Amino acid sequence: xxxxxxxxxxxxxxxxxxxxxxxxxxxxxxxxxxxxxxxxxxxxxxxxxxxxxxxxxxxxxxxxxxxxxxxxxxxxxxxxxxxxxxxxxxxxxxxxxxxxxxxxxxxxxxxxxxxxxxxxxxxxxxxxxxxxxxxxxxxxxxxxxxxxxxxxxxxxxxxxxxxxxxxxxxxxxxxxxxxxxxxxxxxxxxxxxxxxxxxxxxxxxxxxxxxxxxxxxxxxxxxxxxxxxxxxxxxxxxxxxxxxxxxxxxxxxxxxxxxxxxxxxxxxxxxxxxxxxxxxxxxxxxxxxxxxxxxxxxxxxxxxxxxxxxxxxxxxxxxxxxxxxxxxxxxxxxxxxxxxxxxxxxxxxxxxxxxxxxxxxxxxxxxxxxxxxxxxxxxxxxxxxxxxxxxxxxxxxxxxxxxxxxxxxxxxxxxxxxxxxxxxxxxxxxxxxxxxxxxxxxxxxxxxxxxxxxxxxxxxxxxxxxxxxxxxxxxxxxxxxxxxxxxxxxxxxxxxxxxxxxxxxxxxxxxxxxxxxxxxxxxxxxxxxxxxxxxxxxxxxxxxxxxxxxxxxxxxxxxxxxxxxxxxxxxxxxxxxxxxxxxxxxxxxxxxxxxxxxxxxxxxxxxxxxxxxxxxxxxxxxxxxxxxxxxxxxxxxxxxxxxxxxxxxxxxxxxxxx
Amino acid sequence: xxxxxxxxxxxxxxxxxxxxxxxxxxxxxxxxxxxxxxxxxxxxxxxxxxxxxxxxxxxxxxxxxxxxxxxxxxxxxxxxxxxxxxxxxxxxxxxxxxxxxxxxxxxxxxxxxxxxxxxxxxxxxxxxxxxxxxxxx
Numbered sequence: 001x002x003x004x005x006x007x008x009x010x011x012x013x014x015x016x017x018x019x020x021x022x023x024x025x026x027x028x029x030x031x032x033x034x035x036x037x038x039x040x041x042x043x044x045x046x047x048x049x050x051x052x053x054x055x056x057x058x059x060x061x062x063x064x065x066x067x068x069x070x071x072x073x074x075x076x077x078x079x080x081x082x083x084x085x086x087x088x089x090x091x092x093x094x095x096x097x098x099x100x101x102x103x104x105x106x107x108x109x110x111x112x113x114x115x116x117x118x119x120x121x122x123x124x125x126x127x128x129x130x131x132x133x134x135x136x137x138x139x140x141x142x143x144x145x146x147x148x149x150x151x152x153x154x155x156x157x158x159x160x161x162x163x164x165x166x167x168x169x170x171x172x173x174x175x176x177x178x179x180x181x182x183x184x185x186x187x188x189x190x191x192x193x194x195x196x197x198x199x200x201x202x203x204x205x206x207x208x209x210x211x212x213x214x215x216x217x218x219x220x221x222x223x224x225x226x227x228x229x230x231x232x233x234x235x236x237x238x239x240x241x242x243x244x245x246x247x248x249x250x251x252x253x254x255x256x257x258x259x260x261x262x263x264x265x266x267x268x269x270x271x272x273x274x275x276x277x278x279x280x281x282x283x284x285x286x287x288x289x290x291x292x293x294x295x296x297x298x299x300x301x302x303x304x305x306x307x308x309x310x311x312x313x314x315x316x317x318x319x320x321x322x323x324x325x326x327x328x329x330x331x332x333x334x335x336x337x338x339x340x341x342x343x344x345x346x347x348x349x350x351x352x353x354x355x356x357x358x359x360x361x362x363x364x365x366x367x368x369x370x371x372x373x374x375x376x377x378x379x380x381x382x383x384x385x386x387x388x389x390x391x392x393x394x395x396x397x398x399x400x401x402x403x404x405x406x407x408x409x410x411x412x413x414x415x416x417x418x419x420x421x422x423x424x425x426x427x428x429x430x431x432x433x434x435x436x437x438x439x440x441x442x443x444x445x446x447x448x449x450x451x452x453x454x455x456x457x458x459x460x461x462x463x464x465x466x467x468x469x470x471x472x473x474x475x476x477x478x479x480x481x482x483x484x485x486x487x488x489x490x491x492x493x494x495x496x497x498x499x500x501x502x503x504x505x506x507x508x509x510x511x512x513x514x515x516x517x518x519x520x521x522x523x524x525x526x527x528x529x530x531x532x533x534x535x536x537x538x539x540x541x542x543x544x545x546x547x548x549x550x551x552x553x554x555x556x557x558x559x560x561x562x563x564x565x566x567x568x569x570x571x572x573x574x575x576x577x578x579x580x581x582x583x584x585x586x587x588x589x590x591x592x593x594x595x596x597x598x599x600x601x602x603x604x605x606x607x608x609x610x611x612x613x614x615x616x617x618x619x620x621x622x623x624x625x626x627x628x629x630x631x632x633x634x635x636x637x638x639x640x641x642x643x644x645x646x647x648x649x650x651x652x653x654x655x656x657x658x
Numbered sequence: 659x660x661x662x663x664x665x666x667x668x669x670x671x672x673x674x675x676x677x678x679x680x681x682x683x684x685x686x687x688x689x690x691x692x693x694x695x696x697x698x699x700x701x702x703x704x705x706x707x708x709x710x711x712x713x714x715x716x717x718x719x720x721x722x723x724x725x726x727x728x729x730x731x732x733x734x735x736x737x738x739x740x741x742x743x744x745x746x747x748x749x750x751x752x753x754x755x756x757x758x759x760x761x762x763x764x765x766x767x768x769x770x771x772x773x774x775x776x777x778x779x780x781x782x783x784x785x786x787x788x789x790x791x792x793x794x795x
Contacts, residue, residue: 181697181698181740182698182703183698183742184698184700184740184741184742184743184745185742186742186743186746186762206756207756207759207760211746211751211752296761315769317769317770319769319770319773320769321759322759322760322761323756323759323760324759324760324761324762325761326761643770643773643774643776646773646776646777647755647773647776650753650754650755650756650776650777650780651753651755651756651759
């Protein structure tokens with residue numbers, strides 16, 4: 001069959017599979033076993049992104065557009081997929097996509113090619129040297145494999161002038177860096193790639209990606225040891241948040257971790273671990289005991305080394321911006337915390353942010369709760385609803401009928417729960433949350449119903465359903481069961497999801513907070529960008545003004561937007577805010593609006609003063625919070641604002657091009 | 659057009675900067691000095707440097723040397739990076755500010771003060787870009 005080297009398909013619609021591939025947001029959930037299905041066998045064996053469902057989607061897009069031509073390696077990549085269906089289950093839970101269709105299409109395409117159509121990949125001197133360091137199997141310059149890294153470390157429009165190398169220890173990382181420096185080749189480490197993929201559709205693409213050179217994929221650094229006696233864990237750079245948490249939980253211990261697919265070491269290196277557990281467990285350098293690092297000269301260092309200069313301090317001022325890590329963290333020793341038998345979730349609903357903020361700050365200062373945050377109704381809806389449409393209807397109900405705009409979300413022990421309940425007129429408990437999770441499709445279907453209209457006429461609709469006489473009827477009416485919930489999935493997946501939702505942890509709010517498998521739903525089939533930062537907790541007006549600013553800029557650029565979360569840190573001394581913007585990452589015009597939004601909100605935040613913005617947070621995670629956050633910046637002077645603009649233009653180009 | 663770090667590069671650079679850059683408009687009447695240290699210079703993996711001095715926006719000194727210091731010259735800013743990074747800057751693949759923020763260039767001196775002069779510095783680099791077309795491989 002003649003194919004002209006561009007992906008064309010007969011059995012499966014090309015448009016269908018490219019559409020699936022384009023909706024992928026590189027959330028990385030296909031690389032963790034969060035549903036108990038096991039991992040993609042091909043990805044687990046071969047490591048390179050090309051062998052994972054996420055990578056195959058990038059390859060299909062590139063083949064379809066003619067950007068890359070088939071190589072011999074493509075046969076191996078396509079045939080390594082056994083069509084076991086694990087990816088469909090995992091991806092469907094998070095994003096409702098069916099990546100197996102993409103893998104099947106790739107197989108059909110490869111089988112349709114003539115041998116003469118494969119492009120030869122020439123071995124070069126650089127590759128040979130890299131292979132000497134990591135072994136032949138773990139270094140490549142194959143354009144098909146390189147393509148799979150596009151959008152999660154390689155910008156979409158550059159020549160594929162790269163090497164992908166997968167070291168297995170710090171010594172190999174060190175040798176790669178020394179070799180790269182000596183030969184004047186740029187390099188950048190890659191872990192989960194999630195932070196990079198969020199930035200890629202925006203003006204930050206070139207700032208955070210590698211323009212050419214060596215991608216150091218750290219996935220093979222898989223060391224994971226739990227030390228219950230010291231409540232610590234040794235974690236290699238290839239270990240994800242989910243993997244660490246799973247191992248820690250076996251010892252009734254918990255780590256403070258980011259989203260399930262994020263890699264622990266990379267997360268420490270970039271922003272530090274920003275979570276709703278931060279008030280109790282800490283932030284920045286609070287989260288680790290020791291780090292093994294490789295610096296940009298290829299020197300291996302440890303924080304425990306006696307002769308190194310203070311590794312916990314960093315420069316101050318808005319110019320402390322850093323767009324790539326000063327070190328590659330190859331291993332971290334992180335702190336673990338006890339899991340208590342009496343832990344529970346308790347949520348307090350609010351109609352306005354000011355009241356929710358008052359409560360969370362009071363709780364934060366008193367040290368109440370293990371995890372403590374204000375969540376917006378949008379966050380809540382995205383997290384607990386199985387599909388985007390159900391989430392949208394759920395949001396409408398919260399907003400228009402229930403007057404539920406925010407919840408103070410607390411994971412705590414029994415004693416703390418009493419304190420929360422004494423402060424709140426009524427709460428949403430674990431049992432009600434389980435009903436809301438399993439009954440979310442039914443609740444969403446009640447949008448525009450008579451029941452909702454009657455409920456909305458109550459003086460306090462939330463009290464009526466969460467604490468009043470209607471609670472029993474409401475819970476019963478939700479018809480909350482794994483069977484009902486599973487019906488929203490594709491027919492062939494319903495049995496599987498019935499079993500998934502029958503597992504206790506899938507409706508256990510404490511477990512869901514600890515393992516963080518739900519935030520990936522924020523990015524289902526679109527991109528979410530969540531700027532924000534840290535601010536002193538003492539000035540409520542300043543905080544509310546800051547949140548209003550995010551909303552105003554979102555409205556100005558016509559973006560879907562909402563508060564993500566507000567969480568106290570350092571015993572309520574300051575708080576972290578994430579504000580989310582959502583957009584179609586395949587639409588350049590939408591990406592341009594996001595770029596302007598991101599930079600405008602950063603500039604306005606810096607001008608307001610007393611704010612440590614997300615851009616300043618980048619690559620500060622290894623430092624002590626006392627050095628990073630004390631003192632917080634005053635508002636920029638006019639002269640400083642000019643400098644800030646000039647630097648932005650020098651780095652990112654003219655404003656009009658964003 | 660000349661080779662990066664050659665004697666001709668210095669001569670052409672001086673001439674171009676003096677003729678084409680306006681002290682007030684392009685260089686903001688800047689008084690500063692910069693030592694650029696270039697590591698891993700091919701083919702022998704050597705270290706070289708160039709020293710550039712501006713007084714009131716006028717080029718006062720521009721020299722190239724081997725090693726990582728310039729005897730008798732104390733620069734306000736020292737930027738250090740490998741040959742490939744300087745090449746990428748001079749070829750316009752990456753801006754100086756981007757190289758600094760991505761840790762591809764290491765700065766000794768106040769980052770705030772360095773970023774304040776980023777615009778005139780971009781002008782200087784732009785002029786060097788126009789005269790540089792040859793690099794060691």
